[in-house]
Amino acid sequence: MWQQIEESLRDSMGRVFTKIATLLPGILAFVLVLLIFLVIAWLAAMLARMVLNAVKFDERTNAGSNTLTEWAPRQTPTILVTRIVFWSFVVIGVLVGVSTFEAASAESGISAYVFSYLPRVIGAVVLLFLGTVIGRFLSRSVLISAVNLNLQYARLLATGVRWLVFVLTAAMVLDHLAIGGEIVDLAFGILFGGIVLALALAVGLGSRDLVSRSLEKEANRPIEIPVEEKLHHF
Amino acid sequence: MPKSDLEEETLSETQHTGPVDLLIGIAGAVNAGELQQQVQQLQGYQGSHVVVAYPGASEVEAALPAESAFRLMPYSLPAADRSLLPWAIASTAQRTICAMAVEMGAKVCLSLHSDLATLDTRHLELFLQAIAEKGCDLVLPVYPSRKFEGLLNHSILAPLTRALYGQRVRFPLTPDFGCSAQMAARLSDSSPHHAAGDGALLWPSIQAALSNYQVCQLRLDIQHATQTEGLELSTILSSLVGSAFSEMETSAAYWQRIRASHPTATFGDMGQQWNDGEPVDTKPLIDSFLLGSRNLQEVWSLVLPPVTLLELKKMSRVDPASFRMPDEVWVRIVYDFALAYRLRTMNRGHLMGALAPLYLGWVASYAGEVAGLSPMGAEQRLEQLAKAYEENKPYLVSRWRWPDRFNP
Numbered sequence: 001m002w003q004q005i006e007e008s009l010r011d012s013m014g015r016v017f018t019k020i021a022t023l024l025p026g027i028l029a030f031v032l033v034l035l036i037f038l039v040i041a042w043l044a045a046m047l048a049r050m051v052l053n054a055v056k057f058d059e060r061t062n063a064g065s066n067t068l069t070e071w072a073p074r075q076t077p078t079i080l081v082t083r084i085v086f087w088s089f090v091v092i093g094v095l096v097g098v099s100t101f102e103a104a105s106a107e108s109g110i111s112a113y114v115f116s117y118l119p120r121v122i123g124a125v126v127l128l129f130l131g132t133v134i135g136r137f138l139s140r141s142v143l144i145s146a147v148n149l150n151l152q153y154a155r156l157l158a159t160g161v162r163w164l165v166f167v168l169t170a171a172m173v174l175d176h177l178a179i180g181g182e183i184v185d186l187a188f189g190i191l192f193g194g195i196v197l198a199l200a201l202a203v204g205l206g207s208r209d210l211v212s213r214s215l216e217k218e219a220n221r222p223i224e225i226p227v228e229e230k231l232h233h234f
Numbered sequence: 235m236p237k238s239d240l241e242e243e244t245l246s247e248t249q250h251t252g253p254v255d256l257l258i259g260i261a262g263a264v265n266a267g268e269l270q271q272q273v274q275q276l277q278g279y280q281g282s283h284v285v286v287a288y289p290g291a292s293e294v295e296a297a298l299p300a301e302s303a304f305r306l307m308p309y310s311l312p313a314a315d316r317s318l319l320p321w322a323i324a325s326t327a328q329r330t331i332c333a334m335a336v337e338m339g340a341k342v343c344l345s346l347h348s349d350l351a352t353l354d355t356r357h358l359e360l361f362l363q364a365i366a367e368k369g370c371d372l373v374l375p376v377y378p379s380r381k382f383e384g385l386l387n388h389s390i391l392a393p394l395t396r397a398l399y400g401q402r403v404r405f406p407l408t409p410d411f412g413c414s415a416q417m418a419a420r421l422s423d424s425s426p427h428h429a430a431g432d433g434a435l436l437w438p439s440i441q442a443a444l445s446n447y448q449v450c451q452l453r454l455d456i457q458h459a460t461q462t463e464g465l466e467l468s469t470i471l472s473s474l475v476g477s478a479f480s481e482m483e484t485s486a487a488y489w490q491r492i493r494a495s496h497p498t499a500t501f502g503d504m505g506q507q508w509n510d511g512e513p514v515d516t517k518p519l520i521d522s523f524l525l526g527s528r529n530l531q532e533v534w535s536l537v538l539p540p541v542t543l544l545e546l547k548k549m550s551r552v553d554p555a556s557f558r559m560p561d562e563v564w565v566r567i568v569y570d571f572a573l574a575y576r577l578r579t580m581n582r583g584h585l586m587g588a589l590a591p592l593y594l595g596w597v598a599s600y601a602g603e604v605a606g607l608s609p610m611g612a613e614q615r616l617e618q619l620a621k622a623y624e625e626n627k628p629y630l631v632s633r634w635r636w637p638d639r640f641n642p
Binding site for chain 2: 148
């Protein structure tokens, strides 16, 4: 009995080592390809930066009023372009690496699966980037406008807008990646609908008296004689 | 000679005017009948070959007598965006007037506000004397001072221009000005990178400084009203201060070499001293500043150095009655925002919006300080502020040259 267990374990270990031995050339090939592409990516990014600096790309792009830096202000256009070049080569390296892995390890179907899923990943990354940038931009817009309108709850409003955009982005990203299926749609619908309903109830029930009083006041307000402004900015 | 930006119709009109001694351009929409009346009152003016250009159709021209030295001439403005602010439209018109003066070969060019308050014989003669007899290339008006008017000009535009370009000009962005032929040529060609009618402001005093032309000032006893009702302060700041910052960017090589300002020759009698009545209530202004201070710290921290943030924090804790913004703090705030505008630290609309509560803080501080002073006393206070701009210019130059290294 003990001998049979030992034999069976040895067989299993043997199979594991055989599998690793089969995969090892593939993994090595993947790592090697990735390293080569990392070097290429680094060289390409450096070349791109040199070329862009030589043609004064930052100055040229900043000459216009609505540039990319208006939306992602902490990065210069040159840095953004060089990063895009770098990561493009890294992604290409991963894809080539997966193909090499498949060719070297006799594991079929991996690259087909990765390649078919890749457009979704790229789309999700783009969505995430845009969502983050738009969320931050809108949040800051709302915050500054609300402060200039003397709204006491300016920060709350800005935070609300930011999280609304982030939640919407997260739902879109998950939907795009086909993760969670119907649950994400449903959860987002409930969350979004819940917020709107809560606001409607707050205005309709909680602030009913306030709204009616303010409407009444507006209707009965006498015609105001404009008071001359004492301060003139321009 | 650069290709003229004038509309085709206006260009053909200017080519048939014959010799012109003086071109008077009305920089904005004007009532044709009112203009005609005003021009008829100028008949006592001892000059020859005067063209009065106004934006619009040509229905007025026939009404003037044939022997008149004056000729009314309509001109068309480049199609401008309807959302442009009044001063942006006026700047487009001023640029067109200068281009017309160049095309006509006018010896002197006057660009006047569309309310026609400046269009009388006395003012014309004052402008002409300054240009023809005193050799000024650019004559800018000095309007009567009122304590609580033109605050944006007094707090940012005028002292900033003075510190940067070395010219002590009271109103660098003005609805009226007079200029010589060579100055008109410079002004008509001053913004080659801007499309016609895009709302870029015209800064005659800066252009004169860049060309080393002689600038003079003329005291005028008139007041113009600018319609700013319904405009948000951040929009006004974006347009005016944003434009001043933009000019800073394009002329950085020039202003970094200027070390001190020099007085500008000023002619004309001291105007009437206007009474500003009761002191203003500064509480809403301080409240706006405090609201900004509570909510915009993260935005301000991207623009302002820690020392300034600390000063602002201290100011937000003092009693409203003793609320004061030291000149040095305000000047450095303006300089830091100018730098952030140049570096695009954040969206420029956001940047100007974030400046609004700080500006209101300065207004509150200034209103509190000058409440008990005469208009002359308030002027002295503003002179003190202008000196602070000059004294802190090395700070701006250092930050401009080494924005990352120099951050106190």
